[in-house]
Amino acid sequence: MSLYQDVIIAGFGGQGVMLIGNLLAYAGMEAGLEVTYIPVYGPEMRGGTANCTVVISSEDIGSPIIQRPKSLIAMNQPSMDKFQPRMQDGGIQIINSSLVDPALADPRVITYSVPANEIADGIGNTRMANMVALGAYVQATGAVPLDVVKKSLTSVISSHYSHLIPKNADALQAGADHVAAQMR
Amino acid sequence: MSAEQIAFKAPEIMIDRATHYCPGCHHGIAHRLVGEVLTEMGLVDDTLCVGSIGCSVFIYNYLNVDAVEAPHGRAPAVATGLKRSRKDKFVFTYQGDGDLASIGMAEIVHAANRGERISVVFVNNTVYGMTGGQMAPTTLIGQKTTTCPAGRCLDREGAPIRMSEIIGGLGGTAYCERASLDSVKNIRRAKKAIRKAFEVQQQGIGFGFVELLSGCPTNWRMDAVAANKRITEEMIPYFPLGVYKDVTAEGGCACTEHGTDSKEDK
Amino acid sequence: MSDNKRIFIKGNEAIARGALAAGLTCYFGYPITPQNDIPEFLSAELPAVGGEFVQAESEVASANMLLGAAAGGARAMTTSSSPGISLMQEAISYMAGSDLPAVIVNISRGGPGLGDIGSSQGDYFQSTRGGGHGDYRTMVLAPGTCQEGYDMMIQAFDMAFKYRNPVLVLGDAIVGQMKEPVTPWVPESISNYGVEDWCLSGAVGREKRLLKSLFLEEGALAGQNIHLQEKYTAMQAEARADVYACDDAELVVVAYGSIGRIVKSSVRKLRSEGHKVGLVRPLTLYPFPATVLEDLAKAGKRFLTIEHNCGQMVEDVRLSIRKYADSDFHGHMPGELPGSDDFVQPILARLGR
Ligand SMILES: Cc1ncc(C[n+]2csc(CCOP(=O)(O)OP(=O)(O)O)c2C)c(N)n1
Ligand code: SF4
Numbered sequence: 026m027s028l029y030q031d032v033i034i035a036g037f038g039g040q041g042v043m044l045i046g047n048l049l050a051y052a053g054m055e056a057g058l059e060v061t062y063i064p065v066y067g068p069e070m071r072g073g074t075a076n077c078t079v080v081i082s083s084e085d086i087g088s089p090i091i092q093r094p095k096s097l098i099a100m101n102q103p104s105m106d107k108f109q110p111r112m113q114d115g116g117i118q119i120i121n122s123s124l125v126d127p128a129l130a131d132p133r134v135i136t137y138s139v140p141a142n143e144i145a146d147g148i149g150n151t152r153m154a155n156m157v158a159l160g161a162y163v164q165a166t167g168a169v170p171l172d173v174v175k176k177s178l179t180s181v182i183s184s185h186y187s188h189l190i191p192k193n194a195d196a197l198q199a200g201a202d203h204v205a206a207q208m209r
Numbered sequence: 210m211s212a213e214q215i216a217f218k219a220p221e222i223m224i225d226r227a228t229h230y231c232p233g234c235h236h237g238i239a240h241r242l243v244g245e246v247l248t249e250m251g252l253v254d255d256t257l258c259v260g261s262i263g264c265s266v267f268i269y270n271y272l273n274v275d276a277v278e279a280p281h282g283r284a285p286a287v288a289t290g291l292k293r294s295r296k297d298k299f300v301f302t303y304q305g306d307g308d309l310a311s312i313g314m315a316e317i318v319h320a321a322n323r324g325e326r327i328s329v330v331f332v333n334n335t336v337y338g339m340t341g342g343q344m345a346p347t348t349l350i351g352q353k354t355t356t357c358p359a360g361r362c363l364d365r366e367g368a369p370i371r372m373s374e375i376i377g378g379l380g381g382t383a384y385c386e387r388a389s390l391d392s393v394k395n396i397r398r399a400k401k402a403i404r405k406a407f408e409v410q411q412q413g414i415g416f417g418f419v420e421l422l423s424g425c426p427t428n429w430r431m432d433a434v435a436a437n438k439r440i441t442e443e444m445i446p447y448f449p450l451g452v453y454k455d456v457t458a459e460g461g462c463a464c465t466e467h468g469t470d471s472k473e474d475k
Numbered sequence: 476m477s478d479n480k481r482i483f484i485k486g487n488e489a490i491a492r493g494a495l496a497a498g499l500t501c502y503f504g505y506p507i508t509p510q511n512d513i514p515e516f517l518s519a520e521l522p523a524v525g526g527e528f529v530q531a532e533s534e535v536a537s538a539n540m541l542l543g544a545a546a547g548g549a550r551a552m553t554t555s556s557s558p559g560i561s562l563m564q565e566a567i568s569y570m571a572g573s574d575l576p577a578v579i580v581n582i583s584r585g586g587p588g589l590g591d592i593g594s595s596q597g598d599y600f601q602s603t604r605g606g607g608h609g610d611y612r613t614m615v616l617a618p619g620t621c622q623e624g625y626d627m628m629i630q631a632f633d634m635a636f637k638y639r640n641p642v643l644v645l646g647d648a649i650v651g652q653m654k655e656p657v658t659p660w661v662p663e664s665i666s667n668y669g670v671e672d673w674c675l676s677g678a679v680g681r682e683k684r685l686l687k688s689l690f691l692e693e694g695a696l697a698g699q700n701i702h703l704q705e706k707y708t709a710m711q712a713e714a715r716a717d718v719y720a721c722d723d724a725e726l727v728v729v730a731y732g733s734i735g736r737i738v739k740s741s742v743r744k745l746r747s748e749g750h751k752v753g754l755v756r757p758l759t760l761y762p763f764p765a766t767v768l769e770d771l772a773k774a775g776k777r778f779l780t781i782e783h784n785c786g787q788m789v790e791d792v793r794l795s796i797r798k799y800a801d802s803d804f805h806g807h808m809p810g811e812l813p814g815s816d817d818f819v820q821p822i823l824a825r826l827g828r
């Protein structure tokens with residue numbers, strides 16, 4: 026069966042959007058698929074917003090740059106404002122409802138509101154909001170199996186932070202659970 | 210006293226906008242000092258700025274003067290051409306250590322040696338800031354950067370280059386001083402140094418050079434306070450502050466043997 | 476031999492690793508965005524395998540260090556981006572004129588002048604027309620994926636020594652900065668094509684050797700130029716292109732590097748809607764895969780060249796097909812990141828839809 030997914034992941038610098046982009050793409054590779062990851066880099070990165078694009082496919086990938094994404098992870102309001110209008114009809118977006126107003130979700134697309142900061146807080150560290158959002162995305166799209174994402178944590182998180190891996194796995198699971206409840 | 214008192218006001222020459230510099234970066238301070246000196250010397254309308262390639266490439270966004278962008282390292286050559294075509298104007302370059310002491314070594318040495326009537330503001334932060342913290346010619350021994358991950362090694366990469374010592378040793382230099390931006394006291398002294406390096410151009414007596422030891426907290430991977438401390442404790446001992454050449458008392462280094470000096474058009 | 480486990484790395488790192496696999500022993504470079512990952516990676520990894528890493532004082536110096544290492548017979552390279560490559564042209568011309576093998580990587584950016592640090596194909600002319608002074612060519616390889624970045628480094632070193640000529644690997648900010656899975660491999664054997672017979676190694680028990688590009692004696696420069704031209708003729712056999720969905724195509728799009736792969740998405744989309752469009756993605760820009768295009772032209776195809784510049788490769792496409800067809804051109808301006816949607820309309824317009 027042919028599989029194709031693309032996603033723009035966007036947020037403030039420091040919210041770890043590049044990290045989950047890397048993690049998702051890495052997991053896609055571990056799942057035996059073709060993947061591309063492309064960050065927005067350069068002076069733009071100083072301070073402002075950050076975003077990256079991941080494509081996951083069962084066949085070789087053409088464009089790594091996606092103008093009308095099938096899905097979006099919006100970690101903050103400016104990211105939703107910027108990228109939601111570009112989404113394909115019927116696409117899937119995960120919004121971090123801790124910082125994004127769900128009332129602004131466009132009915133053109135399927136929206137999963139995930140209070141990622143609060144859920145991460147509950148696990149013990151707000152900084153894992155990115156992992157909550159990724160878990161939610163994986164559950165909502167089925168792009169890659171969640172356990173492959175969890176297994177990939179060791180390859181993407183620097184050894185300096187390896188003690189945080191179990192908590193990150195919990196955060197991924199919590200995000201997935203949150204969406205699973207909404208999907209039912 | 211109820212009314213608010215304005216304790217500090219930026220000179221008019223400074224364009225009122227937020228800079229793109231990282232928190233704790235000293236380029237902003239250096240820009241302001243240059244702006245203040247130009248204002249105090251009454252040069253605002255007569256100044257032509259030659260920008261260089263580095264984090265300060267956007268200096269033209271902050272100083273309200275005519276400006277031209279030079280290729281990486283070539284600002285002293287561009288300034289030479291500009292001054293020679295506009296002898297009545299005040300021409301200065303503003304260059305980082307990668308720009309001036311690495312790729313631009315030939316241009317800076319020869320402009321100084323010719324005694325070009327230009328002034329150079331040299332911001333030494335011991336790294337290539339703009340490109341992400343690679344080794345610069347001024348990187349200190351043992352300092353880790355992205356292209357000397359084990360720390361700069363004397364044997365492999367040579368010793369950090371002391372530019373003020375070199376420029377101070379050249380015939381055409383009229384004034385050369387190294388100052389620092391790590392403390393209020395040193396910032397005050399730095400402003401005087403900039404003024405002297407600018408005045409020799411106005412007096413037509415030779416090349417003016419001022420080196421400013423500056424912080425790059427981002428690429429040094431430390432906060433602004435620690436960066437200031439690093440300047441005080443590590444940079445100043447290796448790059449001693451002070452005047453390396455001053456010929457203002459002798460009336461400059463202009464050539465007298467061969468009649469009129471074409472560069473001096475006063 | 477090859478370890479089949481895929482690794483997930485940036486194109487820049489793939490290029491650096493490919494060079495190591497190709498037996499790189501000397502690297503010279505000067506920082507410039509968007510290729511800094513290459514020297515940063517090699518500053519740690521090359522000394523670790525006994526190689527030499529030098530951060531030069533400028534690109535002028537890097538390129539001349541490369542000339543020196545090439546004269547010494549080393550597998551050497553430098554990497555940079557557009558403005559830095561401009562500064563290297565004098566040394567590249569000397570290397571070409573002196574028959575010296577060297578690899579130069581250009582992770583190009585937008586121009587002219589300081590331009591920007593984004594993607595661009597503005598250096599096509601500079602790359603394929605020699606770039607510096609005199610009648611010479613460098614071989615030019617154009618990766619569009621991270622794996623091609625790795626593979627083409629191995630090819631680049633092989634070609635440089637085979638032809639004793641500088642080889643340029645021309646990527647851009649997209650290829651350099653994106654990450655993809657790459658399967659690392661090491662060639663079973665590395666041939667230096669008799670480098671010992673011409674490099675400078677000390678005239679012990681043999682005639683002294685001289686590597687130069689100055690030819691003042693009567694007829695000597697003409698002779699050297701004839702020799703170089705013969706070399707470039709022989710090189711034509713190395714031309715390669717990736718041909719996709721062209722058999723039944725009415726319209727063939729020609730695009731290289733990152734733009735080639737982005738256009739592939741546009742072509743796939745249009746194919747899925749029943750439009751008969753194909754893609755030729757040149758993998759070598761010099762030598763240019765002219766016969767591939769000529770054969771398609773003979774078969775009656777129409778052509779559209781798409782580039783991330785104001786129209787450069789289109790001249791080579793037109794030259795290749797001139798006897799049978801012409802090519803339209805669509806340029807995506809440097810300064811704007813391209814995506815596959817940008818090319819759908821231009822292709823449809825040429826299809827007359
Ligand atoms: C010919 C050329 N080579 C390299 C570069 C890339 N480059 C841009 S800024 C810079 C170095 C800046 O360092 P420095 O002069 O120390 O200024 P800083 O950013 O630290 O203030 C380099 C190498 C360039 N623009 N042009
Ligand atoms: S990178 Fe360094 S020099 Fe550049 S703006 Fe930031 S602190 Fe200043």
Ligand SMILES: [Mg+2]
Pocket residue numbers: 263305306307332333334335336337338345
């Ligand atoms: Mg610097």
